[in-house]
Amino acid sequence: MQQAISVEHLSVSFDRSRILQDISFSAASCGINVLVGRSGSGKTTFLRALNRLNETIGPVRTSGRVRLDLGDGLEDIYPSEASPSVRPMNELRRLVGMVFQSPRVLPVSIAENIALPLRVVRHLSKDAIASRTETSLRQVGLWSEISHRLGTAAENLSGGQQQRLCLARALALEPAILLLDEPTASLDVHAGRNIEEVLTELARKYPVILVSHNCRQATRLAQQLTVFERGSLRATFSRDIPDAEEVNALLKEETPEYDAG
Amino acid sequence: MHAMFPPTLRVWLLRLAPLLLLLIVLGLLFFLVQKGHSALSLNLLFGDTPPLMAVLGQAAVWNGLWPACAGTLYLVLLTLLLALFPGLCCGIYLAEYANRRSALGIGLAMDILAGTPSIVMGLFGFTLIVFLRRTFCPSANTSLLLSAACLALLVLPNIVSNTREALAAIPRELRITALALGLGKNAMIRHILLPQAVHGIAAGVVLALARAAEDTAVIMLTGAVANSGLPAGLLDRFEALPFSIYYTAAEYQNADELASGFGAALILLALSALLVFLAHLLERRFLQRSRGYHATGHLC
């Protein structure tokens, strides 16, 4: 299988604090890759390094090499001496779809949530937008529920529906890669399972990187599991995904710190 | 506590302060209404001329307030036209693009402008005319356009600061979401942020309108006169409500003129209060929308 993501020796620091240390990671062109780790271990920063969203948070230093397959084979996304010109950031972010922890719908109608990025970022015509809207809403299983009220405010949907809308919005842009940051964290169990089903289906065609807060979910979904600990990689499992208790134990173990007294 | 006064005495003394304010303000208002309400009629506005013809500009009004009202209306609209574009642009630039140094510089300029007394603004207009008369344009004169330009400078800081604050109040999560979707910064501002900020910005604009409608010092020096009828053109003298009120107090000849002065004062008071109330409603709507985004749990 082709490689969709190749990360080599990635280090990220904000101001003076080092968040990520020498991370190397790779992902195939389809399948679910799950990242787990305790809070503060750098999973979200890693995810954001893949669509360069760290740069919107504040002054950040990124070193290492990140290559993504955005349709033309692996390409660098950060400029360097080897490849001085890279895709502009907004183009990159269109091709790398991101879904956040809590549903981030735009304060407009359901239809407009999907139409606005398509119109502004991809400059599509009205008909193209309409057909893409229907396709993406069907992909996430939302079409039958809301096709009759596309003009109503997106904020009136339930949490689970909003999160699926965000996923549909990302899909409508026809991304090459999907990044999801704890997408079911703020949802109830039923809605969460819904999303997981959609993701499993999507993983047949897209490389999906998922940060999970839940060991059971992680082991249930993962085709590759990566464990983060304090900014570096603790372990990566590609074939034999351990079960939830083992992962839990791994996370609870602490590398003994040198006690300065 | 070793208080100077025993508590009850101090408490009541403290209550005197707002009581005094209440009495004075209500007293002034009551006085105005009592003296002016009898003058409030179509006659006050249009004098002996039939109202419809006066409004359509077909007949001149000689002893009514209509020319002053129309003059104020034109003045305020013209001021808005001149101030809106620079004000919005400056506010957006300050909120979204300026680096620390330019933000300090622009902010300082706006603060200075905000603190400048209106009479100095009028003097600026006056100086401009004197300068033009001595150099390029010997027939330059004070006019509606000049007044509007000076008023535009006066209200510019209002628009800039309201725009800036409205944009700054938009939650960060919305910005990050927009960027993550692939919108560039300019697109994000145009399509996502400005629509969200519209009510806050509108509140600032309405406040600017109120300020332009009631200001007297600027227009005194730049083209307002007591009796010129409807403004014939941008380069002509004009009448305005606040100036007419001032003029009445200084030069009234009889009880009728005095009563019309009170009537004019009531009209201007009502106009100003209405505009500020409108701005308040807009600001509330804006706060609801931006807080609503937080309240529905869309925090990161």
Next chain:
Amino acid sequence: MPRSNFLTENIPQETAGPWLWLGTVLAMLGVFCLCVMIVVAALPAFFSHSHSPFEWVWQPNQGHFGILPMCVGTLLLSFSSLALGFPWALAIAVWHLTEEASAFAHAKTAVGALIRFLTTIPTVVLSFAAVFLLTPFLRLHIGGTGFCLLGASLMVSLLILPTMILVLESGLKGKLEALCPYGLALGFSRYDLLRYCVLPQSVRTLTQAAVLGFGRALGDTLLPLMLAGNAPHVPTRVNESMRTLSAHMALVTANEVGGSAYNSLFAAGLFLLGTSVVVTLILRRLARTDTSPERP
């Protein structure tokens, strides 16, 4: 594998479009022109010896164009309005923050609304009402024509009251609310907390309010023009007529005294602009601790 070190701080930010630049430049140009014109117009005043505005006598038909009495008048009016208005504003703000009797809860909202309403009253309407209400009253009780320093001071203090109250309240409220739950539990009243714990630490807020009020009083035109009598001399008693720089400027342009009086006009303008700039700088200094919000 090549290691690349990539400093994202060096990426040029997306810049503003040309229209945005134009609008901002226009705004800045306006401010610039204002300051330049006022300064340039006032320059001749410093160099002319015959019609110098730095005299104590204003008698245009005798060739005296001194504006110093008006400068004193402006400062007198501003300080006296501040002296009247600041304690009043402080008392109202303290009352509003510390009134605990439930019977007065409605009064608190009413007074709050009243203060905001007061800011909407146009100055010309306020002076109009005062001319016909306050002036006869003063004429009756303290003699003179009624058009005097006291009348103008009283009304200007009313004018600057709402701004000072709002600044005081917003500055004191946070600190008071932070102390309230446990301060009250210890047996203090809100007033005690405010007076002994908050006020001593709030010198900056008090100064801000005072400076703001002073600046506002300095620049007002209509109230002194219509209420202070406009006699161009330094008043020795509160019931004497006097003239401020702002009123002077309005009168000179209205009467079109002629070219020679213009020096005094522009010098007056420069004085007012200068003082307002100083006030603005002081206020910015006082507000220094705010940090600007970050932008994504």
